[in-house]
Amino acid sequence: KxxxxxxxxxxxKTRGQQVTLSCSPISGHRSVSWYQQTPGQGLxxxxxxxxxxxxxxxxxxxxxxxxxxxxxxxxxxxxxxxxGDSALYLCASSLASGGxxxxxxxxxxTRLTVT
Amino acid sequence: xxxLEQSPQFLSIQEGENLTVYCNSSSVFSSLxxxxxxxxxxxxxxxxxxxxxxxxxxxxxxxxxxxxxxDSSLHITAAQPGDxxxxxxxxxxxxxxxxxxxxxxxRLSVIA
Numbered sequence: 001k002x003x004x005x006x007x008x009x010x011x012x013k014t015r016g017q018q019v020t021l022s023c024s025p026i027s028g029h030r031s032v033s034w035y036q037q038t039p040g041q042g043l044x045x046x047x048x049x050x051x052x053x054x055x056x057x058x059x060x061x062x063x064x065x066x067x068x069x070x071x072x073x074x075x076x077x078x079x080x081x082x083x084g085d086s087a088l089y090l091c092a093s094s095l096a097s098g099g100x101x102x103x104x105x106x107x108x109x110t111r112l113t114v115t
Numbered sequence: 116x117x118x119l120e121q122s123p124q125f126l127s128i129q130e131g132e133n134l135t136v137y138c139n140s141s142s143v144f145s146s147l148x149x150x151x152x153x154x155x156x157x158x159x160x161x162x163x164x165x166x167x168x169x170x171x172x173x174x175x176x177x178x179x180x181x182x183x184x185x186d187s188s189l190h191i192t193a194a195q196p197g198d199x200x201x202x203x204x205x206x207x208x209x210x211x212x213x214x215x216x217x218x219x220x221x222r223l224s225v226i227a
Contacts, residue, residue, distance in 0.1 A: 004157070033215075041219075042217065043158075043203065043217040045214045055212065056212075090157050090158070098207070098208070098212040098213055103148060103160055104148075104215060106157030108155070108156050109156070111155075
């Protein structure tokens, strides 16, 4: 079974620009979560989608948004990029949303650098 | 707000040594997971523990869930350079339908 894929793997953008990242979950997984990872803050939860509906949202500004399609693929968008948005963005998929069996399978991430 | 504290933050040891990393919280979790992340890659799920007091072994790695389901430990026996990486613990809320709570991780370096 193919794992979680993320595209692109690396991205360099300029302040003020916007960016769209893509995630394809493991086949059959309906939940997709997005995280931002930085050396200082660790893994921070952005949002989770389950069956095209946003189930949970982390404490990030409205510049960060996402969506999920009927085939469970997900995209996240960051508008008006700031230097502090430079990070590894990770996507994770799981069969369920919440509960004791809430195991997540991560993609390799997209490394975003904002200059 | 549920928090998971991991200790130590950094650990550098020689090949062949044993080590233990800890994951602690004041909150109860329905399950706790351990992940390992290597540079440039996403975290990989190692194990999930569900029952208080549960012990799981994965080759040289031993995972334990505290009796009260508030803490966990990971013990590595005879560490090897291939064990190098960032170890993350994550807790699933007992209330359900909430995101996993991740610790900030323990960065392990095993020197040959």
